[in-house]
Amino acid sequence: MEAVVSTPIELLDESEELSKMILSSQIYQSFVEARQTMLEDEEAQRLIEDFNHHKIKFEEVQRFGKYHPDYSEVTKALRLAKRNMDVCESVSAYKLAERSLEKLLTEISELLASSISQNIKVPSSNPYFDETSCSGGCGSGGSCNC
Template sequence: MQSVVSTPVDLLDVSEELSFMITRSDVYTTYLDTKREMNEDAYATSCIVAFNDEKVRFEEVQRFGKYHPDYHTVTKAMRLAKREMDMCETVAAFRKAERDLEKLLSSIGELLASSVSPFIKVPSSNPYFDSSSCSGGCGSGGSCSCS
């Protein structure tokens, strides 16, 4: 991969090369394979549909909070549906692959930002474990001073 970018065309070439490297990586291939397996798994699909249905019901009830007559029933049903979905092996494998891809992309973003300037803040999805991030992202409402 080239190390010096002198023109916008060079930047496009290098970014295309980086994109190609990412899409050929083991992490990305695993992500695609686990996503396909999850989508082809009838049990996983039914768990996801059931969870999404319960989530919609929960969002409707949540508007009124614990004062809604079905609040506890719907809340429990949603938690059970989520647990069932999370316990499905193909869903769990996909989630792990998704986190691994996210880590790869985050590390690339941090590397690119730090190569430009050490003062560039990189939003991160996990403020507790990413010390170089701006604590939860620029839109998180936290004390980030990004501009």
């Protein structure tokens, strides 16, 4: 996208073209397929439901922290439910595809931002590997000072 866009209509046309390119990419198609596979996997859905159940219990107990009598039992059950969910093949494939799509979108955002100004920071979910992002979102008080 080397062309200089001079009108809002041209900008909308270019953004629509970029959107179509993303939607037709192999990364996006892999994400859609992995999501559909996970949604159709009964075991995955059971594990996700179990994790969400334990997560709700944890949120109730967390209000009192380690002083709640069931804190360590509920925390352990939540970690076990998360591990069981994460090792499920369709869930892990979905998460991998999701991270690939997120990486693509972050790279595109960084390219767009840097084409305007090197001072524009792009929020990212990975504070350890993304040097050009502010990694915490604006207002986080991070190293980008946004």
